[in-house]
Amino acid sequence: MGDLTQPSINGALVLLRWAPYPILRLHRPRLAFDSSRPGIAKWGEQFVPLAPGRHLVSLTLSKWKPNWGQVETEFDVPDDGVVALTWKPSYLSELIRGRWLVDSIS
Helix, strand or coil: CCCCCCCCCCEEEEEECCCCCHHHHHCCCEEEECCCCCEECCCEEEEEECCCEEEEEEEECCCCCCCCCCEEEEEEECCCCEEEEEEECCCCCCCCCCEEEEEECC
16 A cells, blocks of 8 residues: 655745725735745735745735835744744734734644
């Protein structure tokens, strides 16, 4: 019989929240990891496979104003593990940068 274990996948489980500002749903979040070019992400949850080690994630909210809402943070992907990244908007105003919360899942 073959090996029934599945290979582990390392990466980041990214959650992008727009509440409490529904106006943010009109903007398409753009994510960039390390030195990559920003790509369009979706609001909600998504998985991004990444190699173990230190990484940098950056989020912007506008295609026409590249730095609008930009916030970034460094995080570590563990060996055989996944890290949870949650972006939350500021509760003071939708025009102020949000913040990243980093938590290890496994």
